[in-house]
Amino acid sequence: TQIISLTNEESNQMTMNTDVNVNGRVYTAPKTCAIVICLDGCEPAYLDVAIGEGLMPTLKRIRAMGSDHLAHSVIPSFTNPNNMSIATGRPPAVHGICGNYLYEPETGEEVMMNDVRFLRAPTVFGGLYNAGAKVAVVTAKDKLRALLGAGLKFDEDRAICFSSEKADQATLAENGIENASAYMDRPVPEVYSADLSEFVFAAGVKLLKTWAPDVMYLSTTDYIQHKFAPDEQGAKDFYAMFDRYLAELDALGAAIVVTADHGMKPKHQADGTPAVIYIQDVLDQWLGEKAARVILPITDPYVVHHGALGSFATAYLPEGCDHGEIIARLTALPEMLSVLSKEEAVAEFELPADRIGDIVMVSTENMTIGTSQHRHDLAALKEPLRSHGGLTEQTVPFIVNRVMDLPNAPQLRNFDAFYYALQAAAQ
């Protein structure tokens, strides 16, 4: 009988069966699939409202029976820095991705930071894959896919990584799956839609049922959260939809961490127009036209969400300018919550010193930072602005469907998600 039970045990083993060190953290070998779900822009209030209205019975049960915590995101509270922190288990100082955008003073060029060459640390996915794990990563927007998939190899049927945005373009060689749209029997959703995120959840359920990964990361888009406040119907529908998929993943026995890359706050005036301080215009007045260079790392090609307006900015100051005086004058502006020197920001927010400017600015809860007024095309903004990037969007949910002994924010970070998901999966 001993031999039979051993054989059964072996047949139930995951393909990864040793603990693995990635970026100095030890990830436990899972006994069941470990899933992290990153709900983009999930301010905790979205869950509270939806649960309060009876729309999320599964998450309500998981909160009561498992572990219900709050964690802190990394600053800037933007999508890419936080997704890459979750993917590497470390802050931007380690992995290098501190925004969507980077200014290279040597060349005077602004470049997108979504290329793998900007990534300075291996991902947990790559580390676990190398230790034998079967890894699945599904993201809503394709802008993150290459970064998340760095270090995965697609020639052994042990890795799948695709975006719902380009699901139909997935290939075995590049994504570990041929035409994910056909696999899902679902059309590629519109890029600005709740469907783009639903596709991610649906793919997670199908992959868990048919492909049995050891580790899975599901990362959505915050289109809905930019558009709707927690008490609006569009938001409620989204979370009710998510809860149905969460129920399926939970019922299949996976260990699940639900967290977010950042929160989301209203950033508009009473009349619905965006609340913005155009800080390039301010610095032009103080220092002369274009003497300083303001960089908004939220800037990306998907401007319908936020008009490139968030609560975090960095600026390169001209030679010979008194940084202390500029910081003092900026700090005195009522729109600013925190203005730090590069050195302070590197220490406080664990940012890569060579990829931020001379100063870092964070605006108040209902305020955003723009460059120059004429450079922002706000015509695309159809709803009163909701956005993120600052300290007021740093608190995010951290919910596990297992009983665990976890710290709370500020000790608990969203990028602890895989560390605890794998511990939960080892129970």
Ligand code: ZN
């Ligand atoms: Zn986001």
Ligand code: ZN
């Ligand atoms: Zn966003």
